[in-house]
Amino acid sequence: MIVSTGFSSQAERQINLWDIRKLPADGTGDVSAVTSLNVDQGTGALYPYFDPGTQMLYIAGKGDSNVRYFEVTNGDPFLHYLEAYKSTVPQKGWDFLPKRCVDVSVHEVMRGLKLETSSIQPVSFRVPRKSEAFQEDIFPDCAAGIPNMTADDWVSGQECRPPTLTSMRPGAMRTQGNTSSAPAVVSVKDLKKQLAEAQERIKSLETENAALKEELAKAKAG
Template sequence: GAGVLVGVLQGDSSIRYFEITDESPYVHYLNTFSSKEPQRGMGFMPKRGLDVNKCEIARFFKLHERKCEPIIMTVPRKSDLFQDDLYPDTAGPEAALEAEEWFEGKNADPLLISLKHGYIPGKNRDLKVVKKNILDNKPAQNEAKLDEILRELKSIKDTITNQDERISKLEQQMAKIAD
């Protein structure tokens, strides 16, 4: 069947994607995303998180030194209709087995969902966001909360620095192995 092929290489600064069809010449170049910074790491949005109305076929989250950049890839289509060749049924959020069943040796195919009307989460998965200003409390509480936030921020920075050093060491080790 038809589909999309995405080419991503760690260390490269380009991401290329192609449409695959059932008819000759089978592979059609679509586009290239290029940036100055090479890939350090990537995360992928599950298919059910893509915008089917915009023919989004992939969304990456490219790791940079100080940020995570979303990269959205779409396939140009003239029609506003649902493009079923781009969106075959995909794995949904519900597990096909409970953990205990899997440990007992059972196996099951994933429970698939259609993306025809976009992904609509079940009621039990709705995310409720309560907007509350943490600075609405008394001044003493505000200072304590601010200190807590600053400690957490320092901890996160330390973790990122450690991970950065670890990645650098691993890259050096890989370079030695490659040579």
Template sequence: MFRKVVRQSKFRHVFGQPPVKNDQCYEDIRVSCVTWDSTFCAVNPKFLAVIVEASGRCLPGAPLSKVGPVTAGRDWRHIASGSEDCTVMVRRDSGGGPSLALPGGGAGGHTKRVGIVTWHPTARNVLLSAGLHCGPWPAVTTWCSSERGTAEELYRLDSLHPDLIYNVSWNRNGSLFCTACKDKSVRPIPPPPQEREKAHEGARPMRAIFLADGKVFTTGFSRMSERQLALWDPVVAVEPMALQELDSSNGALLPFYDPDTNVVSSVARWGWVGRGRVVEKTEAGPGTSPHIHFLNTFTSKEPQRGMGSMPKRGLEVSKCEIARFYKLHERKCEPIVMTVPRKSDLFQDDLYPDTAGPEAALEAEEWVSGRDASPILISPRRPTCPANSGPEGQPRNVLSDSRPPCPWYLPPGPPCLRPPPTSPCPVAASLEWETRVGQTGAETGPSLTSP
């Protein structure tokens, strides 16, 4: 009896492709040498920002079309950054507006260096920051900005983490976030009632990210210093739903997740060679558990200092790009394209489902009041790229179809019980807040993020 031995997947032949010429890279960049496993890079469909080795300075947002040597003097957009001077900055220098400094030090902010900043996925102008100090009770703080250009501290968590926080990740609609701590635990917040098990037994840094279905994907090390990938249920975390061991390299794995296709790309930082792995998470069938399937590996000769990932709406759909990474070398930034080989130049509906757009689904006041909403989805197809199939999966006449892609709202999720925010901490600033479309800029510190 014939039995299939090859698993079917539309991403099985994905491959990475570096730039052919050096003039396609961003050169003359001295990447920061801060000893922290961070991406050191933020990118959106319009701009690229990199943390550089300088005193109190960072590379401003450079247009993606400006390859070659990068110089200062560009227009900035919104970007959030954390620094070793305990401050969190939100800059928007284009148009003459000054930067907005969130409170730092004492009861109004962080008392140690800030290395984690991340935007809320659906609420406008809501920012989460976390301190990196190893003292008692590292702080996780949620900030909100108003239309008047002031910042308020919404929530502050001081007693949940006994040690260093490695990373923070929001879930799909922003109702939960999870943290990876040096005590080898992954904590969903709000936390479940039962005790948490250690995610990885190794002492090296680990990472945790929320998946689209509510599961938690982690990267870490075993007791024998073998790198691992694991999939967890955040409610019942007695043992992993799936566990895969990779190799014995010492570089921490930085995961990049595509919620539309369930593809995770793990990148090792500070390895002897640049290496990235692409894995696919599949849904569980009746009586089975979810699986993590290996897709492909991209290896380069030079190690990477950091890595940035382009949002889905900035990819070239006509070339079947499913991901684009910006690899940081010692003196340059190199774009690496992950492509699925297809013969047709038409829009591939199976590769590009609707993805999260740049518009916010909620205002900050609505999120504080307890409301949650799914991201506003848009089609990645551009008007210049003809479609391959219709809404029902039937072949479409590309000569008669000229409708551009349109965004639409998804029904919001049920409201959650959220505690009232703490007393506001206003900060004087005159900053005009706009819709976060194509925002990025730069600032010093061990962490950098752009919405």
């Protein structure tokens, strides 16, 4: 499925859902959307964002002060309105952070950045659940932010591989190759050692730089 936003013939802001299997290969002929939803009479462009983990579609409009979100299903009417984030300050733009950035401990399913006239405000979308346990149903594995192939592989025409996923469970992480990995921990002692080595290197470079300047000055004078 593909989601598009635009305007109807009556100048209403509209959300359309398309089935790519029904699109003609030659690009000709009439194509009907699986479903069309008229939003309102606003004039600002609508920015869609789909979260495959929760099957939720977020719609933020330029100049609006709200973000509507829908659940996407495989059956009619396909788009089910859930709720809307509302504020009193209009937005000039909107973007969502990668899913791996959310705080699962407070059941945060999405986090967005709202661009206002003089600031950028973080906005949290949460599921109201009393249990403090990790919720597997709303936090399936998400994109790990690791390339699944190199640029050379793509240019050479190799078959595309599925995205590399990572677990959202606290303390767990899957990296490329499905091997477990934990961030390296550096002690204060090691940090002090690295700092001392860096300072010695800087001192050596400064001495070398001073000598080169002196030689350059002698060369110009001679």
